[in-house]
Amino acid sequence: MFAIGADLGQSVDYTAIGIIEKTGTLDLRHIERVPLGKSYTSVVDHLAALKASLPGSRLVIDNTGVGRPVRDMLTERGVDVVPVSITSGRKTRYVDGSWRVPKQVFARGLVAALENGGLRIAKALLYTDALKAELADFQATFTDKGTGVFGGKREHDDLVIAIALAVWGVSASTGA
Secondary structure, eight states, X not given: OEEEEEXXXXXXXXXXXXXXXXXXXXXXXXXXXEOTTOOHHHHHHHHHHHHHHSTTOEEEEEOSTTHHHHHHHHHHTTOOOEEEEEESSSOOEEETTEEEEEHHHHHHHXXXXXXXXXXXXXXXXXXXXXXXXXXXXXEEEEOTTOOEEEEESSSOOHHHHHHHHXXXXXXXXXXX
């Protein structure tokens, strides 16, 4: 099974895409950053083509912010999408056609896969070094109420989020 994770951006933040294949392990097969300024129409074309090239795959997109219109464009083209709104909450739930998943769930799933050796990242991928730098900077801080806030210390964490979406996509039961 394949899952394509897409963290959407355009002008300041990149659109990042990661593809995970679940075999006995989770294998990162592809990772990319779409150049800044690329139109959403081009991103939709690209995501639709990736999904078509991997029959039976899940396309998991960040439905937060700009993700909603991209989801709508994909859906209008007949592309099955698993929309996920990344929240600061504590519970994963399915509401009004979209998953609401706490960022800490993504972070925990990704960290667990990395720590137990279940996620293998190929060295030869174009953005492997950038992903490793983002992973090294990705951290949790806690509010006064004890809520975990996850993010990168640097400018971008888009590759981490794309991979986390894909890991969640191959691991979670997304049948609503």
